[in-house]
Amino acid sequence: MRVMMIVKATEDSEAGVLPTREEIAEMGRYNDELAAAGVLLAADGLRSSAEGARVVFAGGAPSVIDGPFSEIGELMAGYWVIRVESMDEARDWAKRIPFQDGVVELRRIFEPEDFPAG
Structure with a gap:
């Protein structure tokens, strides 16, 4: 199954505050673990x-609304898409994300076999 791990936005991410070099390196190591x-x-x-x-x-009729948007807790700041055997495995990977603070939402992605044939 595929699971999207959605990183929720924060006031800092919405303000354009970038991670430190150390945080980027730590996240790179985590991403390397996922890849390995x-x-x-x-x-x-x-x-x-x-x-x-x-x-x-x-x-x-479509209409376009330009950002910024005020619902910070409902916005995404990033994501991973992982292929795992279960939601338990996805939870285990999510718990290893090197965050000090933040929220990551896990959502299973629909697969073609989830839909009725025809």
């Missing part, structure tokens, strides 16, 4: 919502 274990499919950090936009569909 053969579970890492993708990983990226995201720029603040000030550089983003939302496309909202209502009544069949």
Whole structure:
């Protein structure tokens, strides 16, 4: 199964505060562990919502709302996509993320076999 580990935004990430060299090195080691274990499919950090936009569909007509967005706790600051055998394994990997503070949400990704045939 594939699982997305979603890093929730913080006031610092939304303000564009970059990690220190030490934090980047520590995260690099974590990413290397994921890769060496053969579970890492993708990983990226995201720029603040000030550089983003939302496309909202209502009544069949899309409209665009430019960032920044105020719901910091609902925004993403980054993610990993991993392939694991179970949500327990995903939880174990998430607990090893080298964060001092933060929230990471785990969400299973739909696979083609999850949908009805036809």
